[in-house]
Each structure stands twice: as structure tokens, then as C-alpha cells.
Amino acid sequence: MFSMFFAGVQQDFKLAVLPPILCALFRLAFILIYRDKKTPSGEWGKWLTCFRYGFWWGMDFNAYVYLYSMVLVSIPGAFFASYYTIGDTVRQAGLLVYAVVLYTAFIGRLIFYYHFHDIYNHLLLLGRHADKKNFADIFFNQNHGTWILLSYIPYVGLCYLASSWLLALPSIPYPTFNTSGWQYAFNTAFFLAAIAIFYWFRYGGTFRHRRKPEWDEVPSVVKDEVFMGKAVIDDLIILEKLWHQKLHPSLTHSxxxxxxxxAPILHGGKDAADHPFTTFERxxxxxxxxxxxxxxxxxxxxxxxxxxxxxxxxxxxxxxxxxxxxxxxxxxxxxxxxxxxxxxxxxxxxxxxxxxxxxxxxxxxxxxxxxxxxxxxxxxxxxxxxxxxxxxxxxxxxxxxxxxxxxxxxxxxxxxxxxxxxxxxxxxxxxxxxxxxxxxxxxxxxxxxxxxxxxxxxxxxxxxxxxxxxxxxxxxxxxxxxxxxxxxxxxxxxxxxxxxxxxxxxxxxxxxxxxxxxxxxxxxxxxxxxxxxxxxxxxxxxxxxxxxxxxxxxxxxxxxxxxxxxxxxxxxxxxxxxxxxxxxxxxxxxxxxxxxxxxxxxxxxxxxxxxxxxxxxxxxxxxxxxxxxxxxxxxxxxxxxxxxxxxxxxxxxxxxxxxxxxxxxxxxxx
The missing domain is CATH 3.40.720.10 (Alkaline Phosphatase, subunit A)
Known part of the structure; x- marks a missing residue:
């Protein structure tokens, strides 16, 4: 039973390699499309730091591909042999859905940057009440929407081929030990390690949540250039930040x-605080x-x-x-x-x-x-x-x-x-x-x-x-x-x-x-x-x-x-x-x-x-x-x-x- 879990986790890990690669390619494409200087010549440190930090920051989301496969496929597959046989299909389906989400967010970033010279920001939240026909008009007639939609076909096809190749890579055989005690010890250690590796990647190469990659910690060599500071952050990270900004803090204050x-704009003491508009009387x-x-x-x-x-x-x-x-x-x-x-x-x-x-x-x-x-x-x-x-x-x-x-x-x-x-x-x-x-x-x-x-x-x-x-x-x-x-x-x-x-x-x-x-x-x-x-x-x-x-x-x-x-x-x-x-x-x-x-x-x-x-x-x-x-x-x-x-x-x-x-x-x- 545990041998199937051992084999399944390896398949999970293989597939988890693909999303960070996609994000790195999207980051590279964004730089090549919109940055003035297209090559790292003379600034290798900046480029390598941007991609390194972007990788670890992006794992805040990408690590869930591994967790999804382990929890929904490898663990139940260890108990049900019939489910184990279709495990790779389930893994691959989940990965392709996530890959489409990444691609959609990336295309959205390119379009948003084209119009606003910025990555996703608070303006995105104002779109929920906008004229959707106007959005469609701009998408199809200004941003080549038809070609973008057609591009999903080769993109998904390439992701399918890449994931199939990864799944076909040889796996390490399940080790066996002479005594049941050692076998159980290995199984326990492997199971705990399988869980720990998720947290280690999700927290950016550390087990301390407080040390997760954040904007304030982006190395200055990257952040000091406005464009590279925008390129370092993956799209889903930005969208998550915007999601948490939906309600303006002032609406929750006493x-x-x-x-x-x-106080900096009011004059008139307590009366002005109770009736702020009186301070603007002219x-x-x-x-x-x-x-x-x-x-x-x-x-x-x-x-x-x-x-x-x-x-x-x-x-x-x-x-x-x-x-x-x-x-x-x-x-x-x-x-x-x-x-x-x-x-x-x-x-x-x-x-x-x-x-x-x-x-x-x-x-x-x-x-x-x-x-x-x-x-x-x-x-x-x-x-x-x-x-x-x-x-x-x-x-x-x-x-x-x-x-x-x-x-x-x-x-x-x-x-x-x-x-x-x-x-x-x-x-x-x-x-x-x-x-x-x-x-x-x-x-x-x-x-x-x-x-x-x-x-x-x-x-x-x-x-x-x-x-x-x-x-x-x-x-x-x-x-x-x-x-x-x-x-x-x-x-x-x-x-x-x-x-x-x-x-x-x-x-x-x-x-x-x-x-x-x-x-x-x-x-x-x-x-x-x-x-x-x-x-x-x-x-x-x-x-x-x-x-x-x-x-x-x-x-x-x-x-x-x-x-x-x-x-x-x-x-x-x-x-x-x-x-x-x-x-x-x-x-x-x-x-x-x-x-x-x-x-x-x-x-x-x-x-x-x-x-x-x-x-x-x-x-x-x-x-x-x-x-x-x-x-x-x-x-x-x-x-x-x-x-x-x-x-x-x-x-x-x-x-x-x-x-x-x-x-x-x-x-x-x-």
C-alpha cells in the first residue's frame, strides 16, 4: 500500500516542476515585450535575482499543485488500487487547469500593462461595474482577442506534452528493509517529509512563515528598477493582494x-470631527x-x-x-x-x-x-x-x-x-x-x-x-x-x-x-x-x-x-x-x-x-x-x-x- 504512495508522491513532484517553469517563461516574455533592454548583458545579477526571488515568491501558489496531487491522488490512491491506476490522468487534468489559469492571468497582465503601464492594480477592482461590451470590444479589436483565444490550443497542447514527458521520467524504486520496524520508520519519515516539502517550498525555501517572500524583502538590485520590480511578482500573487484589498479600511473604522x-485636514476641534464638512466651509x-x-x-x-x-x-x-x-x-x-x-x-x-x-x-x-x-x-x-x-x-x-x-x-x-x-x-x-x-x-x-x-x-x-x-x-x-x-x-x-x-x-x-x-x-x-x-x-x-x-x-x-x-x-x-x-x-x-x-x-x-x-x-x-x-x-x-x-x-x-x-x-x- 505504502509503495503506491511512495510512487505517487514522486509523480506529484514531477508535475510540480512545470508551473514554476511556466511562470519563469511568462516573466521572461513580459520583460522581452515591455522592457527597453532585452538582454541581461551587464546586469546578470539583477536578472538572476529577479528570477530567483520570483521563483520562491511564486511558490506561494505553485506549491499547491504538489499538494493537490498528493492529497487528492496519492493518498487515496494508496488505499484504492483502481484509483491509483488513473492517478496520472487526474494529476494531469488538475495541472492543465492550473496552467490555463496561469496563462489567463499572464495574458491579462500583458493587456493591462499595455493600457495602464502597470501590472494589475486597484483599477482592476473597478471593472466589475464597467460595460462588459466595451471590454469585449477592446479585447477583440485592439488586443487581438481572437488570436489570443486561439493561442490556448497550442499552449494547452504543449503543457500536455511537457507534463506527459515529466510523468514518464523514471521513478526511484520503493526501498524495502529487513525488519518491519525500519520499514515503518522509513514510511513515517517519508510521509512527514512529503508534507514538510510542501511547506518548505510554499514558504520560499524556509519553514518560517514570517520569512516568506514579500514586496518589502525584494532585493534592492531588482526593486530599484521600477520595471524589474514589477516583473518579479507573479500574477496570482498580485491578484491575491487585490482580493484582500476589496474593502477600503476606512469603511471599517470607528x-x-x-x-x-x-486630523491633518480638519480644523475646529470636536465639532469638526463630528461634522467634518463644517471645516470646509468657505x-x-x-x-x-x-x-x-x-x-x-x-x-x-x-x-x-x-x-x-x-x-x-x-x-x-x-x-x-x-x-x-x-x-x-x-x-x-x-x-x-x-x-x-x-x-x-x-x-x-x-x-x-x-x-x-x-x-x-x-x-x-x-x-x-x-x-x-x-x-x-x-x-x-x-x-x-x-x-x-x-x-x-x-x-x-x-x-x-x-x-x-x-x-x-x-x-x-x-x-x-x-x-x-x-x-x-x-x-x-x-x-x-x-x-x-x-x-x-x-x-x-x-x-x-x-x-x-x-x-x-x-x-x-x-x-x-x-x-x-x-x-x-x-x-x-x-x-x-x-x-x-x-x-x-x-x-x-x-x-x-x-x-x-x-x-x-x-x-x-x-x-x-x-x-x-x-x-x-x-x-x-x-x-x-x-x-x-x-x-x-x-x-x-x-x-x-x-x-x-x-x-x-x-x-x-x-x-x-x-x-x-x-x-x-x-x-x-x-x-x-x-x-x-x-x-x-x-x-x-x-x-x-x-x-x-x-x-x-x-x-x-x-x-x-x-x-x-x-x-x-x-x-x-x-x-x-x-x-x-x-x-x-x-x-x-x-x-x-x-x-x-x-x-x-x-x-x-x-x-x-x-x-x-x-x-x-x-x-x-x-
Missing amino acids: DEESDKIM YAEGARIHKPKHIFVLFLESHAQSAFDPLYEKLHLMDASKAFRKDAHTISIENFLPGGMISQPSIVSLVSGIFDADMELNENQEFWKGALPTSLPNQLKQLGYQTNFWYGGPLTWSSLNHFIPSVGFDRSFGGPDICGKDAPHTWLGVYDHIFLEEVAKRIEGDSDERPSFHFIYTTSNHGPYLLPFEELGFDIDKVMPEMPEALRRDKKNWRRMASAWYADQSAMKFVHEMKERYPDSLFIVTGDHASGVLPLDFDIVPRREPNLRERFLTSFAMSHPDLTRDMFKNATIGSHMNILPTLIELIAPKDFRYYAIQPSLFEPIDHVVTPYCWMTQDAIGNYSERIEQALRVSAEALPIQRDCERFKAEQAAWCELTGWTVRHIEQLHG
């Missing part, structure tokens, strides 16, 4: 704990411009600051916006952080007046019943404005049909509703120029005489970039005559840039028309977040990875006939959360009371903090990666400082405010 965490200094009849906030999909940088001048992506910015009455800020890393938390943060902090306030049904004191549309209504929300897509996206009215908008319009179901559209929404033409038409035809505020959110500058750009006016020879020939031949990349160009042209055409019709209008143009539109691998710049400002900064420009650049001469950094108070300070009468969690752009701002990033006049940092980099335009890759978390207490306080609000839903007013 009020006493929240008071301490929010009084306007008096209108700085003539009150505009129309206020437009254009919230443009993926309108990133990096596309304005001189490095990419020859691509002409933002020529329309650059012309808009040149006007003497337009001010722009080149270092501007969004309220979220993707669309949904950005828009929720801006209109609600507090950071969404990835808690998906728009999907929380309690937030469908009222608005916070910091609500942007509600406070503009107090100044006499009718508030309108225009979105190029369906209002069912992210439950906007419920959230937008509750946050204070009088009216809301979805692109398919106002443009017709047959209007040309992507999965996200109606083509920008068609959508914006209809918005303009409806604004012009509106009989309401009240001043109006229009929040306009576009959709077209988004993967899979399949719009008929040539029909929409994009002539590559006229628009981008200096485009490198290699980039010209890469249709996937230049279509991404064509999308940015088209969206910018459409938005600025709308602004120009509204300016002509309503000369006293106030315009704010910003993006929902940054985007990976820049072609870093076509000799435009000598690197393949974006600098942090390119990864995180969105655009910002503001225009009105009474604005002068001297009014904002000290405004060099800002964020979405500075827009609300700036609007109020521009148009509100003296002593008008309003609520804003951050100051206006008229006040000196020496640093900006969001739940994701921080920024000073000369540096920018990211909290999730704990890295810092100089805040300047550079063709070269700027040095990265690791283990940096400036203003961490303030960042925690902003997140805590959102968690406290979710726990104290009575702050909402219907």
Missing part, C-alpha cells in the same frame, strides 16, 4: 479612529469676472497633458487645444492631477466634491438619495444656474441615471437618447463630433432664460480606436507629416493618436462655436485622466516607459473674456478638486458661503494630494508604488526614487473622509 486619521471674496450666462466644463476622455509637451510637437495631437490656449484670456496649468486614475472615480470626485477614492460612490444606492454639501451642481444652483449633464454614452453606464440627478443636476442627457439610436457610435458612446453638435443645437434651442451650467463628458478617445478616422478628416500626411516611417506603418499606434487628434478637434470646434454664439461664456477644459497615447517605442523619445507626469497628469485650461494670466500667475500645479472653488471664487458675490475640500487656484498651492498621487512644484509621486520623480518634461527616463510617500497622512485623511461619509450617510441632503 469614529474615534477616523477622527485621528482625518466664503467667497467677491466675483472676479462678469457673471457668464453659460458655464461649460468639458470633461474629455483621455485628454492628457503629455500630448501637449514639446517632445511630441511633431505629432500635432493637440493643435486645436493649443490654439485655444494661446488666447490672451485663456489660462492653462501644465501640472494638473485628476480626481481618479480612470473615468468613473474622476467624474464622481469632481461633481460630488469629495474624492471617490475608488469606493464607487456612484454605485452606492445610498448616494442615489441626495448630495453632499460639497456638490458642484448644487452649489451652482444656489448661484442661480440651471445645471445640465451631457454624456456621449448611455446614462446607465456606472449608474449615472441614478447618481447624476441625486448629486444635483437638474437635467441629464445621454448621447444615444439625444442623437438617436442609429447615430454612429462605439460601445462607449456616440462619436464626439455628432454628440457635441447635438449638444450645441439643444443649448441654442433651449427656451429657459436662466443662466446655465453644462458639464459635458465625451467618449470617443478610447480603445479600441476603430472610428473611421479618414472619413472624419484625419489625413496622416497632412496632420502628421513628420511622423516616423516605422510609426506610420504601425496602424494600431497611429490610430490611437488619430483618436486623440479627432477628439481634440471635435471639442475645440464645439468651444469655438459656443464662444461665437455666447461670447461671455466661461469654459473649463480638462480630461478625465491621463492616457497611453504617446508612441514611446518609435524613436520619438529614447525610452519605452512614460515618466510619471506622462502617466498621471491630465489637462486643464480655462477661458473667459475677463480672465488674464496675471490673475493666475502663481498657479503652476492643481487638481480636479481645485475646479469647484475656483468657479465659485470667479462668479460668486462677496461672502457667498460654499463648501470645498481644497482651495481655489487663486490661493498659493505648494502641493497637491489625491488618493493616488502627490505633487509639489518640482516633484510627483505615486502612493501605490511608493515612487517619486522630478516634475519636468524630459526626453530621457528620469531617475526614480523608491520608498517615497510624501504627505501620506494627508492622503490617508482624504480617503478617510470618503469612508466616514459612506458610514455617515446622513450627510446627504435630498
